[in-house]
Amino acid sequence: MTEDDLTYPEHSPSYEQYFASLGDEVTRLYEVAEAARSKGFDPTTRVEIPPAHDVAARVEATLDGPKGVARRIRELQKDLSREQVAFEVAKEIAEGSLGNFDRKEDAAEKAVRVALAILTESITAAPLEGIAHVRIRGSGAEQYLAIYLAGPIRAAGGTEAAMTVLVADYVRQVLNLPPYIATEDEVERALEEVDLYARNVHLQYPVHPEMIKFAARHMPIMLTGEATEEFEVTGYRDLERIDTGNRVRGGAVLVLNDGVVGRAAKLAKIVNNAGITGWEWLDELAKITKAESTEEEVPYVKQLEPKSDYLSDVIAGRPVFAHPSRPGGFRLRYGRSRNTGLAGIGVHPATMFIVEEFLAPGTHIRTERPGKGSIVAPVDTIEGPIVLLKNGVVVRVCDINQARRLEGRVRQIISLGDILVAFGEFLENNHPLAPAGYCEEWWSHELDQSLSSLTEAQITRRLSGSGMSMEDLNTFIESPLQNRPTPDQATHLSKKFKIPLHPFYLYRWSVLSTEEVLVMRDWILSNHTIHEGKSGPLVSLPRDKEMKKLLERVGIPHRWSGDKKRILLTDSPLTILAQLGMKTKKATKKSKTALDVLNSVSDVILRDKIGCTIGARMGRPEKAEARRMKPPVHALFPVGRSGGTERRIEKVAADIEYETSQTSMVDNEDGEASLQRRILRICPECRRETYRLRCQKCGARTELKVDVELVSRICPRCKTETFESRCPECKVHTDLLPWCGHEECGLPFDLKAGKCPQNHIGPIQYTKGISWHKKETFLRSLLDRVMREIGEIEGHGVRGVLGLTNEYKIPEYLGKGILRAKHDVYCYRDGTARFDATDAPLTHFTPREIEVPVKRLRELGYLTDYQGEPLINEFQIVELKVQDVVIPENCADYLLRVGRFVDDCLRKIYGLDSYYNFKTQDDLIGQLVIGLAPHTSAGIIGRIIGFTSASVCYAHPYWHAAKRRNCDGDEDALILVMDALLNFSKDYLPSGRGRFMDAPLVLSVILNPSEVDDESHNLEVCRRYPAQFYEMVTEARHPKDMEKLVDIVASRLNTPAQYEGFGFTHNTSSIDSGPKNSRYKIVPKMAEKLDAQLKLAQMIQAVDAHDVAERVLMRHFFRDIRGNLRAYSTQKFRCLSCNRSYRRIPLSGRCDVCGKEKISLTVRQSNISKYLDTTEKIIHDHGLDAFLQERLRLIRFAMGSLFTSEQTLLSDYFDT
Secondary structure: OOOOOOOOOOOOHHHHHHHHHHHHHHHHHHHHHHHHHOOOOOOOOOOOOOEEOOHHHHHHHHHOOOOOHHHHHHHHHOOOOHHHHHHHHHHHHHHOOOOOOOOHHHHHHHHHHHHHHHHOOOOEOHHHHHEEEEEEEOOHHHOEEEEEEOHHHHHHOHHHHHHHHHHHHHHHHHOOOOOOOOOHHHHHHHHHHHHHHHHHOOOOOOOOHHHHHHHHHHOOOEEEEOOOOOOEOOOOOOOOOOOOOOEOOHHHHHHHHHHHHOOHHHHHHHHHHHOOOOOOHHHHHHHHHHHOOOHHHOOEOOOOOOOOHHHOOOOOOOOEEEOOOOOOOEEEEEOOEOOOEOOEEEEOHHHHHHOOOOOOOOOEEEEOOOOOEEEEEEOOOOOOOEEEEOOOOEEEOOOHHHHHHOOOOEEEEEEOOEEEEOHHHHHHOOOOOOOEOOOHHHHHHHHHHHHHOOOHHHHHHHHOOOOOOHHHHHHHHHOOOOOOOOHHHHHHHHHHHOOEOOHHHOOOHHHOOHHHHHHHHHHHHHHOEEEEEOOEEEEEEEOOHHHHHHHHHHOOOEEEOOOOOEEEEOOOHHHHHHHHOOOOOOOOOOOOOHHHHHHOOOOOEOOOOOEOEEOEEEOOOOOEEEOOOOOOOOOOOEOOHHHOOOOEHHHHHHHHHHHHHHOOOOOOOOOOOOOOOOOOEEOOOOOOEEOOOEOOOOOOEOEEOOOEEEEOEEOOOOOOEEOOOEOOOOOOEOEEOOEEOOOOOOOEOEOOOOEOOOOOOOOEEOEEEEOOOOHHHOHHHHHHHHHHHHOOOOOOOOEOEOOOOEOOOOOOOHHHHHHHHHOOOOOOOOOOOOEEEEEEEOOEEOOOOOOOOHHHHHHOOOOEOOOOOEOOOOOOOEEOOOOEEEEEHHHHHHHHHHHHHHHHHHHHHOOOOOOOOOOOHHHHOOOEEEEEOOOEOEEEEEEEEEEEOOOEEEEOHHHHHHOOOOOOOOEEEEEEHHHHHHHOOHHHOEOOOOOOOOOOOEEEOOOOHHHOOHHHHHOEOOOOOOHHHHHHHOOOEOHHHHOOOOOEHHHHOOOHHHOOOOOOOEOOOOOOOOOOOOHHHHOOOHHHHHHHHHHHHHHEOOOOHHHHHHHHHHHHHHHHHHHHHHHHHOOOEEEOOOOOEEOOOOOOOOOOOOOOOOEEEOOOHHHHHOOHHHHHHHHHHOOOOHHHHHHHHHHHHHHHHHHOOOOOOHHHHOOO
16 A cells, blocks of 8 residues: 555654554555455456555556656655646656657657646546547647647646646657647637637636737647537638537637636746746736736735625525625624634624524635635624614624524614634635724734833733723733623723724724714714613613614614613713713814714724625535435446336336236237237337337347347356356356457457457447346346345345446446445445535534544544643544544434445445444444545545534545635535445446546545645634734735735645644634524525525615616526526427437327337426516516516517417507
């Protein structure tokens, strides 16, 4: 498993034991799996997922060499950067010093693939699938290098994909090939393809025609590729050097627009550092791109403009929480909690309940800034929402219990509360730092700075009469989120120490105009009295409708008096009146803002409470469920169309048994078999399908119709031909049996001789058509034999597939499917059982949160809490080890079933001892799983240490980054390791492009922080931001200006501190508090979801409900209706019995396959009209404009003309 020169990354002694335990368990798993696979039940007799400890091993294992490349990569990594290693390895492969290739073309292709694998940490499938091939085309002086790209190149990422072009050109130079020179027609063709792709699919960067043409003209290698899209170019067709037709080449488009042009500045920097010639034109392209850059790329700006990109695709049922930068939206607060970071952001759990439970832990939201999307996590040490109740009361909602009590009582959400965003998110997205609202952390710094300028005697003197000691001040400074001064103390500190008033007592003054704040101040100071309430004195004011609205906007908590004649401000009179100042002071009317007005008269210093507000809308709901194919299957075993829509193998076998018992193989007078249920046959001469034993057209004897295509194998011992991987007679592994594919031959093909007995030299095929009705392949007999072999008396309703999609049509051993059905486990296309869950970050936890006893955690290596104290109770905060995961509770239930299935396989199929022996959920603790992202081909080992009620998989940011993922709503798979080692096979994967994506071709055992996605390197691990940070964010500075002020992971790489000692700025009471699931998942009907969405829009002050309604219609309903109208006109028809589809209904009205008259539409009128009434109601209720009303009328007219059968008369076109 390991190489002699393999060393682990820098780590502490505690991690030495941790890595050793992971390695030992992986070794044990492989030993058992290898013993099982050697029994011959699987396509190969070895485990097909090689382990790898670093990127070098992954490269060699994934790409099958060249031999020695892993060792060479490790040597080069000691002194060179990753990009330099990629170029150097590519050069050595091209020169022939690394690997042995007969042709330059083969060397060039391997060099480019290996370089891309190094650049992507050999995690994604891009090196295997994104590059179709590399060719040397032309001859003599007109030779050039062409790289053929495919759609999966997208998985590499824009920069890495663009660097593939640089590497390819570097290889061209090493091979001394002339540069490619594009013709003007090829340049125009490239532009048209980019434009077509942008309009029909999606591109990350906008299309700039001149820049595309500029890049295409200067490209020294040919960017071409497979035709990936159905649409074709209209001009510049049939070009001589473009040999892939006239369809759009998606891979080439992505690399050209989103790679070379979109990342021109990055590429130019890499080219200059590497000293690659011929790419000087990139500097000019980079200047053009920089000139057209957006505000995010500007290093310094004074004010950030609102951005509405996130509202471009509002979907019905998924609410908008705030329009761009509106007061009342989420208030930006800098910081990272232990359950945020890597694109995960925090909101108060009370906010989750207040927004009608549309938010839950793991719910994806699209945000205005700094990035495009995030998942939400509960953080209750930030500010919650402010709401106006139906009885006129304004309250701060501080906890989830209070939020639950307010259910159904909220009239308006004045403020959504804070959104906790890490500094690293701005750094990763290259976004200027937005001004933050005044918060407790900032205030604590100002208090600390004030104290540091005073002597101890001065401090004591200023504290006189306040009841505070120096110890109290230190608690305010060291723990500002847990310790808050009282109103009296806050006012005293502000006045005596010349610092701003504590932020808890500040209000949203900046939402008012200068005139409004002057009127409001005068009204309060002139009319207030002090009212003694049960909890203390209150400011009492006369009832005034207009003034109450101002109080609501500012967010001052208040309620009515008992007689409803006065307004009672429920906060302390001291802090309220101190902010307004004495009436004798005259406010400056020339002030620019309301805050300036108040600061001119206030007794205390006031700061802006709001700062920057961020708009957001709901994206995808959180997810935690077992992965099932459609329809769900238990075995990769084909049943053919006779299996119907459910693919139940037992039912098919029973039907065939009944049909065969009723069939007479002697023709009657009509030449038709005597049977009660007819079996479809086919004429070998004219290929006509019939139920007769003789063809009515040509009279030839008909044959049973082939049900499925299966592999042809042969037993090396008894020479029995079979499709099974293990000979049913000799119990040995069978070999593939090649057949001559020449027309009318079909004899065995001798691979050594290179021909068949009739001297045909090909083509070679490994599959044969099989009918389950034939004696030698009788399905009932096969099923009975397999059940006897595994000791099961029934098939448990096992479901198969319609047909196999892998190249050789290799089926899975049917016994595995029966055992899966027994344990209610489903398999994916590669033979594994998977559970999908939304990725969520976690760096610290408490034993209570993850439902694991302290004793068990100590056994797993968790001996101390994050502050170094011995771990003794369930409330201590513990730092998570980088490869440990906390899984959803329903995932635990599923993995228990998978474990029992695996144990049954080991005992009943392979004849070995059980491995897992699961009885309860606690047995999963300490077990290993594989984490795998859909666009990758490398898994990462994870260890289960606990469970959560949230629908997410909590793991260290490193672990998600090892899958090249962040936490912006992505969902990835968890696979029990033994299940993958036993049941995964590359031979099961579908043939065709993309087959290796979402397949664990290699397994990373030890996580190296330097080899994971570098987004995780921007994660901050400090416990508080420095004072200078808050001063600089007010200027909207670029995050790179402050990179050295904040402790981020990048500064710890290649030291033991890269794994542990992480801090966080904001704690939270529980990582899974809040609703368990988003309301979007719970409400069953779209009409109910939409109604809740629009009602919430009307409740939130920061949302324009009219705009939301309009966007739902324009972006969702009208598109859906138009699409369904188009689909209805071009639809196919489907047999409800066997699922056969037809472009047109057969004239007989019967299915050609099963003969039943059950052919149905695939698109119905109800699919088109389902949103019409709802659309009409939205237009009426929200008073939308005449344009939308007219669109609806035209749609109704189109539907009427399509579905109404009445004859239209000439008089119908005229008014009567």
